[in-house]
Amino acid sequence: MDKRTFTIAFLTIIVWSSGFAGIRASILGGFSSGHLVLLRFLVASVVFLIYAMLAKKRFHLPHKKDLLHIFALGFVGITLYHIFVTFGQQTVSAGTTSMIIGAAPIFTTLIAVFILKERMELFAWIGLGIGFIGIILITIGSSGAEFTISKGMYIVILAAISASFFFVFQKPLFVKYHPIQLTAYFTWAGTLPMLVFIPGLFENMQAATLEANIAAIYVGVFPAAICYATWAIALSMGNTASVMSMMYLEPAFAIIIAWFWLGEIPSILSMFGGLVAISSVAVVNMVGRKRREERVESG
Template identity: 55%
Template sequence: MNTKAFILALITVIIWSSSFVTIRVGLQGGYSPGHLILIRYLIASGMFIFYVFWPGVKFQLPKKGDLLRIVLLGWIGISIYHIGVTFGEKTVSAGTASMLIGSGPIFTALLAVFILKEKLGKWGWIGLSAGFIGIAVITLGTTGQSIDITKGVFYVLTAALAMSILFVYQKPMLKRYSSIELTAYFTWAGTLPLLIFFPGLLQNLQQATNEAHLSAIYSGIFPTAVGYVTWAIAMSEGKASSVSSMLYIEPVVAILLAWAWLDEWPSTISIIGGIIAISGVIVVNMKGKKQKIPLDEVA
């Protein structure tokens, strides 16, 4: 990973880590999960529309053959991901949610085995097993209070899987489109299904606190629009596996931000589970791969 890719990936991870906290702030400040997601993506979509019409900007339309993939990846990597994270954080702390999302590369490894026909050695399967044990331990540290907590964990894990699918399949498209173009396509496609949350939005906006409004605006600009662009650029500049490894530090940053901002700290059991899960991910990526088929070959 060259210096440019490293810096952009680091900036992205810090920005994305803050989103777990701002989501909690928005929810605690009066936003419903659906309205919070929608307002974030209306802001992000508007930013990209503004960019397209900025004088001197060259912006190509997607090719007909890529339209279906763009729409599907937008729905999966944007709509499903953010619905999972935001609804999950109704009952899961910001730090715990970030640890569960940090387990996303486990799903990426499984996708690589079954879709990319990548071979895992003994250490690979040990790492995957450790990762899923870690997820189970995180869940044990989160559940036990109400059935809603279990739903929250399920939502966040669904988001982690959606994120993995987006990361696996967007890489080859970066050869045909710029990072900003591709992020704009995904954002617009992912915003459309979120319009189901439009009823009641204006009333919700009137009821939410100023802090919640500021967190929603921040989330729409930085983690939603800027973060995906910087990540796409980092992915185009470096190897996908190397760049993705930067996600290992995301839970650490998110936990510290949640502690400083919300005075919120995951349970000891959840932290232990997070360490086990992310250690398993590291084992898979560092020692577990016998044969790697480049992501560029995913057509």
């Protein structure tokens, strides 16, 4: 990965990481979860619409045969994922949420094995087992002295699973569409079902604090729209595996940002669990990369 690609990916991860604190700040400032997720993606949809108008020569409508695929992935990767994350953060801190989402590649690997029938070596399975232990530690560490797991924890885990399905099944479409173009389609398709939350949106915006409104617009413009675009640019410029490995930094930045922005400090057990889960993802990816290199050498 060259210096320019690294810089774009690194800055994207920092801003992306701030989204967890931004969502939490909006909720604490008076937004309901439904209204927040809708406002965020209405803003993101407008950003992509402006991009489409400015880049109309490079922006064409999707093929009819791809519409169902695009709408399905938009629903899973945008609608469900962001609804789960936003509703989950009613009771889960920004840092803890980021650690669980940071472990999403564990679920991605399982989907690839059981649905796409990809083979995986023993050490990769061991890595996944360690990852699940990490998630359990995060969950217990976030439950408090009573050891009661909040509903929000289950919802955030569902978000991680939704993201995993999204990442696995969007791959074939990148052959036909530019990543930014495809992200715009996913955003628009995923925003449509969120319109169910439109009743009372403007009243909620008026009742929420100024900070909550600014945070909601911020997470719509930057983490939900611009970061997806800059991430796609980084992926197009560098090696996919190298760029994706930058996502391991996201929980660390999210915890730091939430600490300064919201004063949230995860428990020691949760932070340790996050390190365990994220390190397991690194193990799984290193094993997979080593295997691919061996195949190239032997082929």
